[in-house]
Amino acid sequence: MTQRSWWGAELLGRHADDMVWARAADREVTFGRMRRETAWLANVLEQYGIRAHSTVALYANASFTHLWTLFALWSLGAQVVLRETPPGRWSPDVPPGAQPAQFSVSLGESRRRPDDFVDECEVLVRRHSDGRPKAGGHCLVQFSSGTTGRPKAVGRSPRSLLAELDRLTAVDGAPHHGERVAVLEPLTRSFGLIGGVLHSLAVGATVVLPAARTAVATVRAAADAHVVLGNPHHFRPLAWAEPGELPHLRLAVSSGDALQPEIPAVFHGRHGVRVGQAYGTTETGLVAADLTGRFDPAVVGVPVPGARTRVVGGVLEVHVPESPYLYDDTPWTGGWMSTRDLVTCDPRTGALRLRGRVQGVGDTSVDLLRIESVLRAHRHITDAVVLGVGPIEAHVAGSAELDGEDLRSWCHRFLGGAPAPDRYHLLRELPRTANGKAVRDRGVLRRHRTHPPGACRCISW
Known part of the structure; x- marks a missing residue:
C-alpha cells in the first residue's frame, strides 16, 4: 500500500x-x-x-x-x-x-x-x-x-494513518483476518475509525456495529464478536452480561479514558477474558497498548512499535514529525508533543502507568488517578476528578450526605502516606464532554461548581 x-x-x-x-x-x-x-x-x-x-x-x-x-x-x-x-x-x-x-x-x-x-x-x-x-x-x-x-x-496525513495501521498490526493480539470485530466507539473518533474500521478493512476482518447507543445494543453487538473495541462506558454493561453471552470473545480492548479497576475484574470473572487497553491521542493516534490485559488497569501498556516516547518531568511526550494542529501558527520545533498525561515508565518492561493529567506546578510524582479511585469507592460518591499537582483539588459528585471531614479521613486511611487532596469541591454532578469524557479543566469545573447557585460547597485544609 x-x-x-x-x-x-x-x-x-x-x-x-x-x-x-x-x-x-x-x-x-x-x-x-x-x-x-x-x-x-x-x-x-x-x-x-x-x-x-x-x-x-x-x-x-x-x-x-x-x-x-x-x-x-x-x-x-x-x-x-x-x-x-x-x-x-x-x-x-x-x-x-x-x-x-x-x-x-x-x-x-x-x-x-x-x-x-x-x-x-x-x-x-x-x-x-x-x-x-x-x-x-x-x-x-x-x-x-x-x-x-x-x-x-x-x-x-495518509502517512500518519498508514503508520498507525502498521503499528496496530504489529501489536500482539490485534484483530486478524476472518474475525468479527465489534466497534462500539463512534466512528468519528480516532480509535473507532482507525483502530476499528480501517484496521479491519486492511486485514480482512468483519466490522460489527451496534444497532443503537444503548446497553442492550452494546451487549448484542458483542455477543457474536471475537473482538470488542470500546471505551469504559461500554464495558460496564458488558461486564454484567450473563456468563455465556459472549461465547466467541477472545479480545476486549478499552480506550479513550481511564479504566476503573472494578470493571475489568468483574468482566474477567464472568467472561474469562481480560480487558486490555489502547492508549493514544487524536494528534498521534495509537501510542501504547496492552491489548491482552496482562498489566493492571492503571497501566496502559508499552509503547507500540514505531512510536517514539519519552517522559520529561513526569509527563509523557510523543514524537510527531510535523505539527498536527491545522490552525496554530506556533512554530513546531523538535517534534516532541506533550500529552499532558502524568506517567511512570517501568524501567524493566517499558510499560506506562497513567497517573492523571498535569495541572499547575508541583510534585509530578503524585498519582491522581489513584486518589480518584479511592474517592469513588466511598459509598456517597458517584464520580470524582482530581487535579493537581499543586495544590491537589478533588471535585466529587455524590449525595448530600457527603461530609468534608469524612472525606479527609477516608483519603488518609486508604492512601496511607501518599499525598491526599488539599481541597474538596462537592458538586451535584461533574461536567463531561460531548463524547462522555470527564472534563479536567479547572476553569470549566470552577464555572460548573458555581452555577447554579448552591450547587456545591468547598472544603479545604
Whole structure:
C-alpha cells in the first residue's frame, strides 16, 4: 500500500466480493457491495464539484452510508472534516479556530433518532461560498476531546494513518483476518475509525456495529464478536452480561479514558477474558497498548512499535514529525508533543502507568488517578476528578450526605502516606464532554461548581 493508493483500490479491493465487510442490526454488507456503493457515491459527489484539495465537513450518523461516503470523499482526494451530528438536528457550526469547509455533507437529516443504526440514508450536499480549499497534506481532520480546554482541530496525513495501521498490526493480539470485530466507539473518533474500521478493512476482518447507543445494543453487538473495541462506558454493561453471552470473545480492548479497576475484574470473572487497553491521542493516534490485559488497569501498556516516547518531568511526550494542529501558527520545533498525561515508565518492561493529567506546578510524582479511585469507592460518591499537582483539588459528585471531614479521613486511611487532596469541591454532578469524557479543566469545573447557585460547597485544609 502506498500513500497514493492508501484510501482506495489497494485497501478496499484486496478481499473477495462475497466476503462480509460489515454487519449491524442483523444486516450484512459484503466487500463487493461496499466497493460499488463507494464508487457510485464518488461519481455523484464529483458532480457536485468535490475534487482533489476540496474541504468537506462530513456530519456523520450511524449507517453504512457514513462509511462509504467517507471512502468516496477520500477517493476524490478531498480533505474530510469529521463531525458528529447533534442529536435531532444538523448543525453547520464550525469550532473556534477552524477554517470553514467548502462543502458540507450531512447524512439522514430527517431522521428523528440519529443514534439508531440504519443501512442507508439520504445524503445532502451543501456548498459554502466562504469555504477554503485544502492546505497541506492532511486527508482527515478531527477535533480533540476538549477535556482540558477548548477542542483543537487536528489533521492526519495518509502517512500518519498508514503508520498507525502498521503499528496496530504489529501489536500482539490485534484483530486478524476472518474475525468479527465489534466497534462500539463512534466512528468519528480516532480509535473507532482507525483502530476499528480501517484496521479491519486492511486485514480482512468483519466490522460489527451496534444497532443503537444503548446497553442492550452494546451487549448484542458483542455477543457474536471475537473482538470488542470500546471505551469504559461500554464495558460496564458488558461486564454484567450473563456468563455465556459472549461465547466467541477472545479480545476486549478499552480506550479513550481511564479504566476503573472494578470493571475489568468483574468482566474477567464472568467472561474469562481480560480487558486490555489502547492508549493514544487524536494528534498521534495509537501510542501504547496492552491489548491482552496482562498489566493492571492503571497501566496502559508499552509503547507500540514505531512510536517514539519519552517522559520529561513526569509527563509523557510523543514524537510527531510535523505539527498536527491545522490552525496554530506556533512554530513546531523538535517534534516532541506533550500529552499532558502524568506517567511512570517501568524501567524493566517499558510499560506506562497513567497517573492523571498535569495541572499547575508541583510534585509530578503524585498519582491522581489513584486518589480518584479511592474517592469513588466511598459509598456517597458517584464520580470524582482530581487535579493537581499543586495544590491537589478533588471535585466529587455524590449525595448530600457527603461530609468534608469524612472525606479527609477516608483519603488518609486508604492512601496511607501518599499525598491526599488539599481541597474538596462537592458538586451535584461533574461536567463531561460531548463524547462522555470527564472534563479536567479547572476553569470549566470552577464555572460548573458555581452555577447554579448552591450547587456545591468547598472544603479545604
